[in-house]
Amino acid sequence: MTELLRVNNLVTQFKTESGLVKAVDGVSYYIDEQEIIGLVGESGCGKSVSQLSVMQLISAPGDIAGGEIIFEGKNLLDYEANGPRMRAVRGAKIAMIFQEPMTSLNPVLTIGQQLTEMLHLHMKMNDEAARKRAIELMSLVGIPGAENRIDDYPHHFSGGMRQRVMIAMGLSCNPKILIADEPTTALDVTTQAQLLELMKDMVERFRTSLVIVTHNLGVVARYAQRIYIMYAGRIVESGTTKDIFGNPRHPYTIGLLKCIPRLDEEEGTKLVPIEGLPPNLINMPQTCAFLPRCSYRLDKCAREPWPEMTAVNGNHFIRCYADTKEKKK
Amino acid sequence: MTTYIIRRLLIALVVIIIVTLIVFFAIRLLPGDPLIIFLGQQATQGGISQDELEHLREVYGLNDPILVQYGNWVWGILRGDLGTSIYYHEDVGVLMGDRFPITLHLGILAFIINIVVGVLLGLAAAIRRGTWIDAVTTTLANIGVCIPVFWLAILMIYLFGLELRWLPIAGYTPPTKDFWLNTQQIIMPVFCMAVTMMATTARLSRSSMLEVTRQDYIRTAWSKGLSERTIIIRHALKNGLIPVITLLGIGLGMVFAGSVFVETIFAINGIGRLLVTSIFAQDYVVIQSSSLVIALIIILSNLLVDISYGWLDPRIRYG
């Protein structure tokens, strides 16, 4: 499979009144053609910011401070943030859908207008063709009576429907990559399942790669082929879905999986939470960010800076000094 | 949408009724014999006999219960009878009719300048946030709201009227009689009224636009690869200008308030000056009627603003 996107050592930081926050602190990953990857982590770990950085949608006080985003042979960070070349990529080559369907659509424009503007811009369609295509797309994502609803306004649609519209918008120009930033977090569980199935179908049909950003391991377990686990602005574990779930090696991942209740557990078994609090990202120390909460810690961890990603086997990497296979705490 | 309009209409009606009550009963707060007040000090000093006073009391309906008096007064207003001025001895309707076009002339010009300059500057400041345009606009606006309109008028009179002698410092000749003189005369008054309004307008449109640019749907628009120009014009403006419409209501109030000072200082016979002179002449008939008319105009225009607000926002228009 050819590589579509490679991100090397992306650093995005925010200047706040209390100090510098490195929301994304040296993140590297890649996406191949026609694959679905998951980017998992808790709130504040930097997963959304990393994807917004790829689209160069970061504005003051945020700032992309370093790294490369290689797409189609060029470094996207060389392009001016809102310049013509970046804009040619947005929507047409890399598209994004967001978490809040209720506020992500413009309330004073019709759905039709919001769908067709991309078709006008990137696909150079005329009004008639664009409208036709928009109706097609709406039907494709499962909006009944698309022909009648195309001139409706966003407030006429439910949250789930709006998210479908967003998916239609995202795929309308046949992008190579679709980034879905917590696409189902704001929706109820049933709608979540429907939408995820829809996305999977759509990306298969359009031959698009999909990045699912989420805090929900369940979502990626079912749909993603590879997973990246993020913590405090860095990727701490990466591998195939099988690797991550079958053989989790980073203490954080292990902790995460222990939190999930399992059907095959005995009744009365307690959930084991990860102790401690998420870290304060302001002026982080050089050592491992997970250290305060880690039950596998070594002396080395307090002295040395955060380790590099090392291979466990094959394509399975972790960022840890400890050998978590040994002790089962 | 229809329910929205009807509801707004009903509320406006209730408010208008309350306004008439306030205006009517506020005047009744005055101490002393209402008859004396209505006849004016001068008339009673002329030595009218008690019998004649009693007769006049009947004529003015001052012996009727207060609610009846209120009813008669409202009924009179509805038929267009605004009373007779104590001071001018003229029909108030005529008095106001003469002066209204003048205030309107100044007010409309000031309003247009206010909207055009204020909204543009505010938008520019919001779109180019953090740049010098923003800094200059915000500073000027912040200072602008602090400038007393009467002081500005005096300042301008001193500068352009007395020192430089470029412009006349008082008077209003109808544009039909002498257009160019009229233009010279209104430059300063209009400018004074406009400046204070502009500052508020610029601040409001700036903060409104800033609010809009922070919205999620703007981020979505960027992610679609649209250009800044498209985003501002197609996505942001319509949302950002909707609250600015409320400025129309506020602006009208500021025009009336400003006209009070500007007309007094520049000796222009408009509604504002009428109000001031009647206050000093204790001409309560005029005070009553003109306050009512001003309030009515403002409430009605606010109603219009509300309705257009509803029409512009698809969430209300299409339910």
Added chain:
Amino acid sequence: MTERDSTTITVAFQEAPPRVNEWRRFWRVFLQRRIVIFGLVILFLLVFSAIFANVIAPHDPYIGILADSLQHPNSTYWLGTDIQGRDTLSRLIFGTRTALMVGFVTVGIAGVVGVGLGLIAGYFGGVASMIIMRIMDALMGFPMLILAMLFAAVLGGGIQNVVIALSIATVPGYARVMNGLTLSIRENDYIMAERAMGSSNARIMLSHILPNAIPPMIVLVTLQLGGIIMAEAALSFLGIGIKPPGAAWGAMVSDGYRYLSNNPTLSFAPGIAIMLVVFAFNMVGDGLRDALDPRLRGIL
């Protein structure tokens, strides 16, 4: 909104941040901008001048030496004199007393009445809200200045009636904001919890809703104080309210108008004083708002 499903990471109980940090943070944000500090300095000077007016004023503001009338600024009279030989600077300094007095008393009265009305209207809704808010709407149908003029004319001149008139004109704005605040605070879960516990209406209103509404109301009040002082100046300019020999800035501007060609300082100086004070209150109000809750930036 977000369904807590089982794979969400559980977080250990988080302690409330210590009180000390909140104060420090408030002061740090509040004093961040130089313009706010500038405003505070002006306000300090204002209050200082008002309290110590008789000490710092170089001459008597009410009685002048006729022989010294209409002098330009010089070493004896720093800002010149008026037609009666009264020192402009001293009158400015004593004018701070009028400005502050009118400003604070008006805000005090209007604050209590407006907050009270808004609280009742917002909390009880229904008929009470209808009546109260419609009356407020009716009052707001008049431009604030014209309303104040109307009531000042009706009640008569003098500083007391000016204060009452200004209060009446200011109450609707406060009531409306307080109404809105009450409505939104009322929807919070903890209010419902209080009701479920059986707390009385009075208790909920006074102990829960009111304290939460205080910070935005303080911001509103500060931001409007400048406007009230300007309105008082406008009224005294017209001759409603404080008249000479009383030292009120607006009246001073009006007086000076007649002698504009001889001695423009007479009108200019008080105008600048008005501007400075209004500006100061606005800047301090902005600073307060940013320090207390920047989210208010769109609303207040």
